Amino acid sequence: MATSLDMIFWQRVTQGDYQAFNGIYDRYWDTLLAIALKKVGDRALAMDIVQDLFVDIWQKRHSIQIQTSLQSYLVSALYFKVFTHFRREGVQQKHIDQYHLLVDTAESGEHLASAGYEEHYETLLYAIEQSVHDMPERMKEVFQLKYYRSLNNQEIAENLGLSTQTVKNQLSKGLQQIRKHMEAERLDTSLLTLIGLCLIFH
Known part of the structure; x- marks a missing residue:
């Protein structure tokens, strides 16, 4: 749940x-900014992306519905800004290689440049949040360290006293759980591949 302060601020916004x-x-x-910097590796670019995010939020403030917490919404929206940047810059394949994407999109027939994913992104964010909420406690801990703090696998392992392989396994299982939730909600799971690019395999 969003903090009372966040809700008060958001209602006023x-x-x-x-x-x-x-x-x-x-x-x-x-x-x-810290999350964006880890994803794009350039401080000026990261600042531009975060600034652009806040501009969008102000412009769309009347239509945005905060379903869980403001922090969760902002972080999720930021990942989509990063997706959009790489998509527009035409460096998607390089980004896939960098993050060692483990999702086999070829066999599933999914396409990373799925048309119209922006149109469904509010629904997708909520589906992710609900899936994380329902995860087993350890999986949730691992996923949240990746999601909210953008820690790499080694950092997560050190924080939780786990092996890096266990962290990878938990993240993969978490991704599968989100996929099942999305399928149950009849959402386009090709969007989940985009999430894997910037969220999971880092």
Whole structure:
């Protein structure tokens, strides 16, 4: 659940309160920038992506529905900004190689450049959040360290006293659980492949 402070700020943002928006900006900027920097490897680019995210949020504030927590929404939205960057820059295959994607898209017939994924992204974010909520405790711990803090597998292993292989296994199982949830909700699972690019295999 979102904190009461977050909800108060967000309600004010939806009413056009720019001061409340600045409060959210100040509170989450550093966290989002750290994640973006890990993903794109360039500070100026990371700052541009996070800035663009906040511009979008302000412009779309009347239509955004926060289903779980503001932090979860912001982090999820940031990953999609990163997806969009690599997609537009035409370096998707390089990004796949970098993250050692383990999802076999060829056999499943999925396409990374799935048309219209942006249109369904709000529903997708909620599906991810619900899946994480229902994960076994250890899997959830591993997934949240990757999701919210963008730690690499070695860092997660050290934090939780696990082997890196166990971390990889938990992340893969978590991805499978999200896929099953999406299939149950009849969502396009090709979007899950995009998530794997920037979220899981790092």
